[in-house]
Amino acid sequence: MVGSEPDGWLQSLLRRAGIAHCQAPSVAEARRLIGDDRADFLLESVHREANESFVVYAPAGISDAIPMGTISPAMNPAKLRGLVAHAAEWGRRHRAAERADAARTRPRIRVRQERELDGVLEExxxxxxxxxxxxxxxxxxxxxxxxxxxxxxxxxxxxxxxxxxxxxxxxxxxxxxxxxxxxxxxxxxxxxxxxxxxxxxxxxxxxxxxxxxxxxxxxxxxxxxxxxxxxxxxxxxxxxxxxxxxxxxxxxxxxxxxxxxxxxxxx
CATH class of the missing domain: 3.20.20.450 (EAL domain)
Structure with missing residues (x-):
């Protein structure tokens, strides 16, 4: 969760839904925690007029996050559990696909760099x-x-x-x-x-x-x-x-x- 400690209603809702949370000083730090597999989703507060709600994000990587749904005081714990589970699973699949793609790409990049180096060394x-x-x-x-x-x-x-x-x-x-x-x-x-x-x-x-x-x-x-x-x-x-x-x-x-x-x- 980005920012200060959440309001009482959100703490109560998270507790009733059985969802643990931790504080992060910034969105970038929260995404790093997720990238290190130390967290599964991101919560960020959204102010609309006099009301405050929280958006659940499924981070796709350190620099990207996709909004999956909004938490409000009226939400029941079961629906919150489903929303968080969906966001966490989507994020894990997306990051796994990115890592696999990077693993496939890395050898090709190295081959290109090797060839470029060979060409320069000849000159x-x-x-x-x-x-x-x-x-x-x-x-x-x-x-x-x-x-x-x-x-x-x-x-x-x-x-x-x-x-x-x-x-x-x-x-x-x-x-x-x-x-x-x-x-x-x-x-x-x-x-x-x-x-x-x-x-x-x-x-x-x-x-x-x-x-x-x-x-x-x-x-x-x-x-x-x-x-x-x-x-x-x-x-x-x-x-x-x-x-x-x-x-x-x-x-x-x-x-x-x-x-x-x-x-x-x-x-």
Whole structure:
């Protein structure tokens, strides 16, 4: 029941009909209780001139409820029991049908999302942003995922989609494949971001993995890099705090490896 404690006549009628009720601060909260199968129907007061009656709703879901009938002081307990039973049963059947439909639809949605991710991964590239020490000397590069400008999703959204589908390992393999190819043309260490759960991916631990050839250069979130350095005052302040590795527009833009050279990132 939404709102304050019901009038005496309604409490008496519910008691005589053998119907238990509980209070909810809002309609949304009442529907959540029903969605969690902790309640079967919704009562809401309706004011018409000087009289107050209550409408019985059969919730079809969290955001939808269908009015099934009105309770008034003149209603007898047997009729109220029938009305509530009908509302509760209708609501249960409707919600069960919705859940079954969602269960059937979910695999199709996942297949579509998987295909979309596969298509984007085929077009992703890795750009390399130089990392310098406080003197400006290049110590390495951070591998950054990049998607074509024509793609409707950002690199961050690609990572999030891969995470939600449990495919960050696939993303890591693609990134490391490019890193291995580009490593001979890059100076210093190569920093690669990854999820903790990917530390056991075969591409990192298998004895025959080509990534093992970079064992002395590859940094997997081991060192903290002060990112976003755009002005000299920031560089000096971070150096004063003891930051060993700095990166940002002031120190170098992300670049792609092309034909043996590190070329400036387009876009």
């Amino acid at each position: 992703t590239r890795v750009a390399y942003q130089p990392i310098r020490d406080r003197t400006g000397r290049v110590l390495g590069h951070e591998a950054l995922l990049r998607v074509p400008a024509t793609t409707s999703v950002s690199a961050g959204q690609v990572v999030e989609r891969a995470r939600s589908l449990g495919r960050t390992g696939d993303l890591l393999r693609d990134v490391l494949g490019e890193v291995v190819r580009d490593a001979p043309h890059l100076e210093g260490a190569i920093f690669v971001n990854l999820f903790w759960g990917d530390l056991h991916e075969e591409v990192l631990v298998h004895a025959a993995s080509p990534v093992r050839s970079l064992a002395d250069r590859l940094v997997l979130e081991v060192e903290v890099v002060a990112a976003g350095v755009e002005a000299g005052v920031e560089r000096n302040a971070l150096a004063g705090l003891g930051c060993r590795y700095l990166q940002g527009p002031l120190l170098g833009e992300p670049r792609f490896c092309t034909h043996g050279d590190v070329t400036k990132e387009v876009g």
